[in-house]
Amino acid sequence: MEYVIGIDLGTSSVKALLVDKKGNVAGETTATYPIFHDHDRYSEQAPDDWVKETKNVLRELINKYDLNKDDIKGLSFSGQMHGLILLNEENNPLRRAILWNDTRTNEETKDIEEVIGQNRLWNITKNNPLEGFTLPKLLWVKKNEPLIYKQATTFLLPKDYVRYRLTGRMGIDLSDAAGTLMLDLNKNEWSTEILEELGIPHHLCPPVFPSDTYCGGLLEGVAEEIGLSKDTKVFAGGADNACGAVGAGILSKGKTMCSIGTSGVLLTYAGEEKTHFNGDLHFFNHAPDGKYYAMGVTLAAGYSLQWFKEVFLKEQDFSECIAATASLPVGSRGLLFTPYLVGERTPHIDPFVRGSFIGMDSSHRKEEFLKAIMEGITFSLKESLDIIQENGMEIDTVIAIGGGAKSEVWLQMQADIFGKKVVSLTNEQGPAMGAAIIAATGCQWFSSLHEAAQNWVKEGTIVTPQPSNVKEYEKLYPLYKKVYHHTKGITKELAEFRV
Structure with a gap:
């Protein structure tokens, strides 16, 4: 063998x-x-x-x-x-x-x-x-x-x-x-x-x-x-990130990767086109020679969930808690979360801003806080998706990898917030698989990275947007985007009290 x-x-x-x-x-x-x-x-x-x-x-x-x-x-x-x-x-x-x-x-x-x-x-x-x-x-x-x-x-x-x-x-x-x-x-x-x-x-x-x-x-x-x-x-x-994209098959126009680990990445294939997005996104060389990708970053994606789990849900089955959010309404009953626990990268290059829960009252339960965190992370990644589309790059499919791909609840949330088809992979191994694809192509098992990915990258669950949820998220998303501008000054002034 x-x-x-x-x-x-x-x-x-x-x-x-x-x-x-x-x-x-x-x-x-x-x-x-x-x-x-x-x-x-x-x-x-x-x-x-x-x-x-x-x-x-x-x-x-x-x-x-x-x-x-x-x-x-x-x-x-x-x-x-x-x-x-x-x-x-x-x-x-x-x-x-x-x-x-x-x-x-x-x-x-x-x-x-x-x-x-x-x-x-x-x-x-x-x-x-x-x-x-x-x-x-x-x-x-x-x-x-x-x-x-x-x-x-x-x-x-x-x-x-x-x-x-x-x-x-x-x-x-x-x-x-x-x-x-x-x-x-x-x-x-x-x-x-x-x-x-x-x-x-x-x-x-x-x-x-x-x-x-x-x-x-x-x-x-x-x-x-x-x-x-x-x-x-x-x-x-x-x-x-380039190898992660290769391992997820992001090697043709319209393909975009949503990777939710400690940080979150929204990465799209740019082909041979070169642009600087006015600094709003990262723009780097891709693994295929002469090709490029654009990328937005949410600094505290999975980290926001990790923080909430360790502080408030340490003794509970976390996967069950996430599954329980499926029965909750869009918008977590009026609760918004911004995932700025360690500052933010896209679209706000701001190391000083900090996270917020907005709209909470005494009736909110831990499941609603958890869903608000998931929604906030996904809203943040949608801001990167919007910048990509506003610059004329098409997105038709989002390949989900990392923690955001392990939950059908979160896959559906991504589809509803992005308004796109979202696909998980059956053999997802992140950047290590991308490195293996590079080695396989180098050994001439395939004629190109694209051919190798077509043969090796296997689609799993396919989720499409639910129109009723899309409509609700379209109303909620503009409210989320307002929070940064209203809180950035306050959180910066609060820094002197963080000891």
Whole structure:
């Protein structure tokens, strides 16, 4: 039997997915690693922890499923975006990696906008300068850790460092490079303009290449350590959102992915069209070469539910609580929730705003609070969907993955609020499946990522909007959109009382 492996390097864990030629998941293994929060707003990891645990999950996969090393024909990667790893002359990390969710770079983000200018940033990178991106992190090290910065010879992103340690191939794929705020998306190369104006030497930027680039085999010592053949083909891979979209089959016009995990993502296929959405959405390179996607982000999607569960429903069966919301009316009997527990990203780039329950009275029960949270998360994602459609991009089908796809109640709510057909998948495995599809295509099992996804991605439940619910949500949605504007100032002033 022949297999490929998709490796997903996440923020809290790494996952290895074993997939056969028919797209069946034959096995998986996971391992965790620590996150370091040494100071307020800091979030870091040790790059060599990623390498260690990636080797461990690959070794465990081989042993657990009693595989012959020659059974594995190829592997590829998905990885958390934006994280900065600085390497010295020996290509060893100079410090811990600064992660995507590290928010220490507020001043550097302002500096970028001041020096480059918002319109030029939109025209070159297609994105706003945000604290999570790589460029502000690089400027922070330059300003605050000058000795480390002077020793740096190159930088990498998380999965690219792991791939380098496994293969010796240095570089960053385009879908991940797009999230650095240093890539010129018009040329798909590093922006000389941005680098020179911010005083960043070009040599720090490694080669860039498409996600399906063949990066060679495994280093001999690594292959022996893991139990794989050194001839196992390794392909570049992509950013987690790009791979998640590949794994959900978002590879043609009209297809859109709604992913509800800790954060929420509304991502649509843009094809070869390039636009900057005036910074209202992220716009990045997709895994297929020469293709792009647009994406809106709700920072606290599943996290809002997790918070409510841990604080108010700890002793109860959470799935039963969600199922109970099906009998409640649209609008949770006049209760609205905004999911701004950690600020917001789309359509409001606002790290200071906080969440609200609006309209509650003493008759509201926990089930209605729960439904209001689900509605608020979905309303927030609809704001991204609206921006996409207002810019002339069609959406006919929404593929639901993550926590929002595991409940028929929530699938129906998404269909009713979005006003679109919503589809779940029978073999959903997130970005790891996308990485496996990249490996399978690289091994020439398929002629393209699109063909691979057509064969491997299997639709499950199909939900269509209920007209009566759609009508009610159309009345409620404008009220939801008013809440941000009425509460943003209040929640900012309340910050001094949060101790």
